[in-house]
Amino acid sequence: MRRNIYLFLLSVCVDLVVFHVLEYWLLWNFDQNSQSKLLCQWVASGVRWLILNGVLNIARDHSKLKHWLISHCMLGPIFCTGRNVLLGNFLLEGSWLWCLNVLASTSAWLLWEWLWPDKNGNSKDTTQTARVLFKRVIRMYRPDYLLLLGAFIFLSLAVFCEMFIPFYTGQVIDILKSHYQWNDFLTAILFMGLFSLGGSISSGCRGGLFMCAVNSFTCRVKLKLFGALVSQDIAFFETTKRGDLTSRLSTDTNLMARAVALNVNVLLRTFIKTLGMLSLMLSLSWKLTLLMLMETPLTGLLQNIYDTFYQKLSKEVQDSIARANDAAEEAVSGIRTVRGFKTEKRESWLYENRLMDTHKLKTQRDTVRAVYLLVRRIVELGMKVAMLYYGRLIIQSGQMSTGNLVSFILYQSDLADNIRTLIYIFGDMLNCVGAAGKVFEYLDRMPEISTEGTMQSDFLKGHVQFQNLTFSYPTRHDQKALKGFSLELKPGQMTALVGASGGGKSTCVSLLERFYQAQEGEILLDGHPLQNYEHKYLHRKIAMVGQEPVLFSGSVKDNIAYGLGECSLQRIQEAARKANAHGFISQLEKQYDSDVGERGGLLSGGQKQRIAIARALIREPQVLILDEVTSCLDTESEQMVQETLASCPNQTLLVIAHRLKTIEKANQIVVVDNGTVIEKGTHKELMEKQGTYYRLKERLFTES
Numbered sequence: 001m002r003r004n005i006y007l008f009l010l011s012v013c014v015d016l017v018v019f020h021v022l023e024y025w026l027l028w029n030f031d032q033n034s035q036s037k038l039l040c041q042w043v044a045s046g047v048r049w050l051i052l053n054g055v056l057n058i059a060r061d062h063s064k065l066k067h068w069l070i071s072h073c074m075l076g077p078i079f080c081t082g083r084n085v086l087l088g089n090f091l092l093e094g095s096w097l098w099c100l101n102v103l104a105s106t107s108a109w110l111l112w113e114w115l116w117p118d119k120n121g122n123s124k125d126t127t128q129t130a131r132v133l134f135k136r137v138i139r140m141y142r143p144d145y146l147l148l149l150g151a152f153i154f155l156s157l158a159v160f161c162e163m164f165i166p167f168y169t170g171q172v173i174d175i176l177k178s179h180y181q182w183n184d185f186l187t188a189i190l191f192m193g194l195f196s197l198g199g200s201i202s203s204g205c206r207g208g209l210f211m212c213a214v215n216s217f218t219c220r221v222k223l224k225l226f227g228a229l230v231s232q233d234i235a236f237f238e239t240t241k242r243g244d245l246t247s248r249l250s251t252d253t254n255l256m257a258r259a260v261a262l263n264v265n266v267l268l269r270t271f272i273k274t275l276g277m278l279s280l281m282l283s284l285s286w287k288l289t290l291l292m293l294m295e296t297p298l299t300g301l302l303q304n305i306y307d308t309f310y311q312k313l314s315k316e317v318q319d320s321i322a323r324a325n326d327a328a329e330e331a332v333s334g335i336r337t338v339r340g341f342k343t344e345k346r347e348s349w350l351y352e353n354r355l356m357d358t359h360k361l362k363t364q365r366d367t368v369r370a371v372y373l374l375v376r377r378i379v380e381l382g383m384k385v386a387m388l389y390y391g392r393l394i395i396q397s398g399q400m401s402t403g404n405l406v407s408f409i410l411y412q413s414d415l416a417d418n419i420r421t422l423i424y425i426f427g428d429m430l431n432c433v434g435a436a437g438k439v440f441e442y443l444d445r446m447p448e449i450s451t452e453g454t455m456q457s458d459f460l461k462g463h464v465q466f467q468n469l470t471f472s473y474p475t476r477h478d479q480k481a482l483k484g485f486s487l488e489l490k491p492g493q494m495t496a497l498v499g500a501s502g503g504g505k506s507t508c509v510s511l512l513e514r515f516y517q518a519q520e521g522e523i524l525l526d527g528h529p530l531q532n533y534e535h536k537y538l539h540r541k542i543a544m545v546g547q548e549p550v551l552f553s554g555s556v557k558d559n560i561a562y563g564l565g566e567c568s569l570q571r572i573q574e575a576a577r578k579a580n581a582h583g584f585i586s587q588l589e590k591q592y593d594s595d596v597g598e599r600g601g602l603l604s605g606g607q608k609q610r611i612a613i614a615r616a617l618i619r620e621p622q623v624l625i626l627d628e629v630t631s632c633l634d635t636e637s638e639q640m641v642q643e644t645l646a647s648c649p650n651q652t653l654l655v656i657a658h659r660l661k662t663i664e665k666a667n668q669i670v671v672v673d674n675g676t677v678i679e680k681g682t683h684k685e686l687m688e689k690q691g692t693y694y695r696l697k698e699r700l701f702t703e704s
């Protein structure tokens with residue numbers, strides 16, 4: 001900081017000397033007219049800028065003093081040129097103007113740096129990243145290039161037509177003012193009508209084509225992103241908030257599509273229009289144009305300040321709306337618990353609180369907008385008054401007609417809007433590109449668990465070996481769920497995992513299902529690591545029925561044949577019979593075509609579980625995992641499931657159960673505690689051993 005102040009003072013001192021030397025030597029030593037002196041002043045300012053820039057370079061200045069330098073050196077000649085052009089009285093930058101200049105440029109610079117600090121000095125990186133992202137979005141638009149091309153052609157046509165409407169309005173006024181010829185009047189009106197019609201038709205076509213491109217792009221990206229998301233590993237979903245995922249899919253993909261099609265559309269339209277209008281305005285009166293351009297930095301500054309506050313508040317409003325929605329969603333989805341605990345009032349109160357937050361933020365945002373609009377209107381009004389006053393002088397001096405002034409004023413209000421739009425669009429584009437960055441982050445993310453395996457075997461035995469597994473969940477790196485866990489599941493045998501809650505039973509099943517990858521050790525299937533097998537093949541051969549089976553909205557039939565594509569009803573019914581689900585399905589109104597409701601909400605826990613068992617059995621898996629499945633089943637269903645399982649002698653069965661009846665039948669009982677195997681054997685062996693299994697029997701099982 002101190003160094004910057006010294007450098008600033010040094011620059012001011014050097015400039016003071018250089019300025020006076022140049023002033024006396026270059027300007028006063030030549031007897032020239034005012035135009036040449038102005039030119040000399042521009043040259044002198046350029047020289048000053050070069051010298052001071054050199055000084056800062058030598059001093060290895062990395063601060064933003066160079067921003068100040070440019071405004072400091074150029075403010076003087078700009079002011080003098082403006083004054084000379086508009087008021088006609090020549091004034092050259094002297095010592096007192098130099099001092100004013102230092103004050104003005106320094107205050108403007110400080111205000112700028114205060115309002116828009118370049119955080120971490122990485123704006124260059126941000127711009128570069130934005131550029132790369134933007135190019136990527138453009139590349140993704142490739143299938144819609146034809147639509148975009150058509151849209152851009154119509155855009156240019158629309159802009160061209162719109163630009164001439166104010167011009168012909170002025171012409172009509174001029175014609176009406178004089179003793180006009182009917183033909184001239186008709187011609188002017190005809191041209192105006194033609195340009196208006198052309199502008200409207202082209203605008204319509206442009207909008208339609210752009211929207212087509214945006215919609216098709218959004219659809220494509222959403223699909224691609226969804227594909228990328230569902231192929232991520234389970235750990236990704238545990239570490240990423242659900243709200244983040246849905247907002248990427250809904251909001252960010254839309255913003256991303258807007259970045260190119262809509263923003264570039266608006267940007268190009270505004271840019272071409274601004275250039276066209278400026279050239280037409282310059283041809284009408286270059287002095288008035290210069291006067292009008294003085295408003296631009298002020299409007300830009302206002303818009304920038306407003307955008308900064310508005311965007312910040314808008315983001316807060318969006319967040320608070322999301323929080324309110326979360327509260328409502330949570331209450332509705334947990335309505336049974338809410339009703340059960342009689343907490344309706346509490347939930348309403350919570351929702352009300354969140355809504356009030358949103359309301360407060362919205363009020364703040366709208367106040368900022370109102371203040372901005374007020375100040376903007378005042379600036380616009382001031383500029384209009386100045387222009388009318390100066391326009392009157394020009395008309396009086398015969399340099400311009402009344403109609404031309406009207407055209408000019410029409411252009412001016414349009415131009416001011418365009419400039420504001422340009423400034424806004426730049427900010428919005430950065431915002432959209434930022435959203436695209438987040439989408440690309442997910443699109444590019446490679447799942448940590450590889451699915452590259454290719455192995456498929458026609459004769460899989462189902463011999464599973466857990467070899468010295470050590471594993472901790474991604475969300476809890478410091479806590480090991482499995483420590484040196486080793487186990488063998490033999491083909492055709494049933495292994496029961498038992499143990500206290502939190503011991504690691506479900507974890508070892510999750511690893512077998514390849515939901516996670518163990519940090520140490522590996523799991524072999526028929527002697528080959530699991531990751532060598534082809535992903536789909538593996539999940540057909542190893543099927544699992546979880547503690548809380550999830551059904552998807554759709555028919556019973558669809559749920560049983562989930563992921564199998566075409567599957568005969570006969571095969572589905574056979575699987576349902578094995579799972580003892582056929583009976584209750586036949587009693588449903590539409591039998592196998594009955595809807596199960598969202599997440600299977602129209603069925604009971606036991607019914608859901610039996611459909612989930614049928615879903616696993618229809619795949620005829622070589623390794624079947626049942627994670628506390630029988631807990632929801634009645635004795636009869638359990639009996640039938642047991643019989644079914646017993647009728648598949650070659651299947652490797654891994655069960656986690658709390659019913660002694662189930663466990664007793666197992667060929668091998670494995671007691672898991674604290675992430676390791678502490679005992680194993682048959683029920684008889686373990687009872688005789690009188691170890692942990694024997695001691696925990698009462699606590700572990702629901703019936704003894």
Ligand SMILES: Nc1ncnc2c1ncn2[C@@H]1O[C@H](COP(=O)(O)OP(=O)(O)OP(=O)(O)O)[C@@H](O)[C@H]1O
Nearest residue numbers: 238473475476481500501502503504505506507508
């Ligand atoms: N998704 C997860 N993220 C982080 N930690 C987890 C996760 N799932 C389980 N754990 C932790 O891992 C440990 C083992 O849990 P696991 O679910 O394997 O136990 P379990 O023996 O199956 O218990 P239960 O019989 O209650 O189902 C516990 O300490 C648990 O808190």
